[in-house]
Amino acid sequence: MDIKQIQELIRFVAKSGVNEVAIEQEDFKITIKTNQAPTYVQATVPLHAPAPVAAAPVAAAPAAEAAPAAPDTSKYITVRSPMIGTFYRSAGPDKPLFVNVGDEINTGDVICIIEAMKLFNEIESEVSGRVVKILVDNASPVEYDQPLFLVEPI
Known part of the structure; x- marks a missing residue:
């Protein structure tokens, strides 16, 4: 990874709202952390594939489904x-x-x-x-x- 790719990755992390990104290759490892409130996104990229640098839109997490209603025990x-x-x-x-x-x-x-x-x-x-x-x-x-x-x- 060259310096230009690292700078693009830093800009991407800053804009995306992700709190931390770690990339590890055979002879290279980089971790970028921000001071923003954490956004929980998990992605897995194979280590042998070249690391993409282009920004990809981050989808918002779906709303939590309503928990099933507990049985009414008020009459007991x-x-x-x-x-x-x-x-x-x-x-x-x-x-x-x-x-x-x-x-x-x-x-x-x-x-x-x-x-x-x-x-x-x-x-x-x-x-x-x-x-x-x-x-x-x-x-x-x-x-x-x-x-x-x-x-x-x-």
Whole structure:
């Protein structure tokens, strides 16, 4: 690359809005950085091809697509963890699960166990309704106030 090509490349980088350009060939490497706000454009050019110096228009990034709408959970009651510990859905590996999705629960029913400091604490439901979703995997650590279940009031 000669000095004239380098000068054209510098002008191109300054006009294009690109924050940084790096070109590497067998015996030559150049990086041009600007102080402009970064524009995110990524291009790959084979190293064996001659580096183009002519300015090419830079296309704007397409607008981000709208994320799919989250299901409406406003009609459900969230049962939260009253402590930090390990969440268990049953009293033991060979014991039945306290609740499953679709089960109806009443206030005072044991819905899970949280082990904290070698103590197994039975967690009782404070609401009556139908279990819609279990938000924590069995034997997973949970934080204080972490959502555990979604319950549809009945």
